[in-house]
Amino acid sequence: MSVSIAGNFRHYMNNIPPFETNDSWILDLRGEKNKVDPLKPYNFNSELERTRSGHIKKVATIFLTNRECPFRCLMCDLWKNTTDTPVPVGAIPAQIRWALTKLPPSKHLKLYNNGNFFDKQAIPAEDYTEIAQLVASFESLIVECHPRLIDERCLEFSDQIKPEMQMAIGLETVHPQILPKLNKRMDIVDFESAVRFLYKHNIPTRTFILLRPPFLTEKEGVQWAIRSIDFAFETGVECIVIIPTRAGNGAMDWLQSNRYSSPPSISSLEQVLEYGIQLNKGRVFADLWNIKMFSDCSVCFDSRTKRLTNMNLNQHVLPPVNCTCE
Numbered sequence: 179m180s181v182s183i184a185g186n187f188r189h190y191m192n193n194i195p196p197f198e199t200n201d202s203w204i205l206d207l208r209g210e211k212n213k214v215d216p217l218k219p220y221n222f223n224s225e226l227e228r229t230r231s232g233h234i235k236k237v238a239t240i241f242l243t244n245r246e247c248p249f250r251c252l253m254c255d256l257w258k259n260t261t262d263t264p265v266p267v268g269a270i271p272a273q274i275r276w277a278l279t280k281l282p283p284s285k286h287l288k289l290y291n292n293g294n295f296f297d298k299q300a301i302p303a304e305d306y307t308e309i310a311q312l313v314a315s316f317e318s319l320i321v322e323c324h325p326r327l328i329d330e331r332c333l334e335f336s337d338q339i340k341p342e343m344q345m346a347i348g349l350e351t352v353h354p355q356i357l358p359k360l361n362k363r364m365d366i367v368d369f370e371s372a373v374r375f376l377y378k379h380n381i382p383t384r385t386f387i388l389l390r391p392p393f394l395t396e397k398e399g400v401q402w403a404i405r406s407i408d409f410a411f412e413t414g415v416e417c418i419v420i421i422p423t424r425a426g427n428g429a430m431d432w433l434q435s436n437r438y439s440s441p442p443s444i445s446s447l448e449q450v451l452e453y454g455i456q457l458n459k460g461r462v463f464a465d466l467w468n469i470k471m472f473s474d475c476s477v478c479f480d481s482r483t484k485r486l487t488n489m490n491l492n493q494h495v496l497p498p499v500n501c502t503c504e
């Protein structure tokens with residue numbers, strides 16, 4: 179675990195258009211934000227998930243209303259449910275308290291704040307103690323953060339809470355030309371350093387990997403998701419979530435209209451999930467949110483969705499779905 183492996187991908191070069199993506203271009207293409215209440219989470223849910231211990235348990239997620247993330251990633255649509263200014267001290271605990279009265283009982287909680295939990299402008303440090311009290315009955319707590327904001331504050335918060343803290347960090351892709359175009363202002367060395375830092379302090383990492391980011395063909399999208407999975411596990415990541423790219427944030431819609439991007443197919447998602455699971459190096463999940471948009475076959479869609487759901491939960495590769503659409 180001591181030698182960096184982040185240099186391994188520099189020799190791979192695809193024919194990517196010299197296309198400039200930056201904050202102002204991305205911001206210009208955005209639509210309106212949704213109206214949000216700083217004292218209420220904008221969403222919450224409870225879903226079954228395979229936990230680190232291998233049991234299938236209810237996992238609650240609270241989507242906190244929070245200040246917009248200062249990074250402006252090309253594929254991100256989380257800004258839609260954010261505030262322009264920091265929420266006041268006490269607002270985040272109030273949101274958690276409110277959501278916990280609505281959610282069914284569970285032992286596992288995700289607090290997703292549409293940005294970076296350890297950004298001082300996002301979650302005020304003054305709220306940590308109250309948050310720690312609110313989550314004391316859980317066994318695990320997942321929070322999310324950009325790799326460049328992972329530091330001692332994560333350890334301090336982790337020490338302060340009773341549940342095991344797990345960190346969610348977006349790797350997105352290890353493609354050496356696409357990652358800079360995502361405007362995430364990180365490279366894979368940043369990612370690797372953050373994961374190793376957390377690993378050293380016994381904080382497990384889950385990461386998000388994009389399936390078919392812009393500028394790649396379907397086949398390249400699958401290949402690079404697979405390379406990204408390999409890299410993530412080599413750095414010490416414990417859990418991987420594969421996220422098919424989609425339009426809806428302005429910039430991605432523009433890229434799709436201008437044929438720089440296409441959503442991946444549900445069968446590519448199955449292929450990448452199969453690859454990740456058979457490695458047997460950690461949990462690998464396919465993100466099934468709005469999964470219908472990745473299939474145009476009414477014959478096999480339900481079977482494929484069921485297969486993905488079962489593979490997510492059981493972490494075994496299931497027999498493929500055969501259909502004339504392929």
Ligand code: SF4
Pocket residue numbers: 247248249250251254255256292293294324348362
């Ligand atoms: S760092 Fe995360 S929340 Fe922030 S813009 Fe990028 S993907 Fe969105």
Ligand SMILES: [Zn+2]
Pocket residue numbers: 475476477478479501502503504
């Ligand atoms: Zn089909």
